[in-house]
Amino acid sequence: MRKPGLALLLSVCLAARAATPEWHPIQWYVDSFAGGPKERLALFLPAVIDGVPCLVQLDTGANGELLWRGQAGANENPPKRLISVELAGIRKQVWADEKNLAYLTPEVCRQRAIATVGNAFFEDGTLTLDLRNNRFAFTRQALLAHEHGAQPLLYLRWAQSGGHTVVEVEPAGHAPAYALLDTGAARFGLAATDAGEWAALTGGAPLAASDKVRQYSLDSWGKQVQCFETDVQRQLTVGATVVEQGRASYCVGQGFKSPVKLIGVLGLHPLRDKVITLDYLSRRWTLRAN
Structure with a gap:
């Protein structure tokens, strides 16, 4: 006769193994x-x-597959x-x-x-990025569906396929706002998409080279664009985690039209020692220390 307790233990172990990510x-x-x-x-x-x-x-800033x-x-x-x-x-x-x-x-x-x-490649499961230990995992499950402390993930579909990952951020001294979470912007902190966002992120820093603002040009799809960057020494709450913003940037003419108002694009520079988990299925996410 099969022992119910043993069968239950086996099913629990198999479920736990299925939920354990392969790095x-x-x-x-x-x-x-x-x-x-x-x-x-x-x-x-x-x-x-x-x-x-x-x-x-x-590149989670890219909607497609x-x-x-x-x-x-x-x-x-x-x-x-x-x-x-x-x-x-x-x-x-x-x-x-x-x-x-x-x-x-x-x-x-x-x-x-x-x-x-981009996002469409992973949207039928959960993607985990352990940035400190340089590893990632994917599982075809909604790992954060019942996770205490997981934050809402806006997965906005304003293109033909996939979607864009938008999360809540709160710069010190400012109200909570939304930012596009963009792993393609690996070296950036918060990047403005227009001059108004730049002014809000930097406290009104001028769009001109100075001892505090660095100006440079980038090649964007065969076209040279002017960019500006400055250090920002303030804390930034991302989800429920406090990080150092570090830098703000803006490239002229590189904005896009989002269905929700954004404070900017959030790159990986402030998150570089954290674990990011994106549950596309349950529309939840976490940012945690390793």
Whole structure:
């Protein structure tokens, strides 16, 4: 006769094992940014694309599933074929053409990301980023559905696929507001999307180079844009966790239209030693010390 207690214990153990994330390594792209010191500029994840081990960039500021580094020109229409992308137990079939796959070689794949994965790639589960220990995990479960202390995650769909991760932040001395959580902005603190947000984030710092404001230019999709950055020595409450904001930035003309009012875009610089868990299924998230 089967003992009920033993069967119950077995089911509990199996459930716990299923909920335990399997960790995979994070690889950081480190380099100088606009002439500054070397720092973390991008977060890469290991994937297998069409059978080739490769790196992809994680960008929660991107709504879609996958964006190739190599793109066909506006007037080109090369033939496409379905290929497989495997990442952290996720396997998807995506369309690709010869321009998309131009960098799909073992030599290139070992050094840099040949594609970017966005929110749609992970939206049927929970993505966990342990930034201090340089590891991540994905599980097809709503891990935070009943988690005490988990915060609301706005998953706003204002594009054709996927969505954008928006979280509550509260700069010291200001009312709570919303920010787009963007892992693609790995080196940034809070980035303004317009001049008004810049003024609010910096206490009215001028948009001009000075001893406190750094001005530089960036290439954005083949176009040079002017950017400004300054140090901000104040605390920032993100979810229920207090961090140091560290820096504020603004690139002219790089804003976007959000269905909710934002204070800006939140990058990973203030969160660099934390664990971020994004439960896309239950629309909840946590930010915690390791």
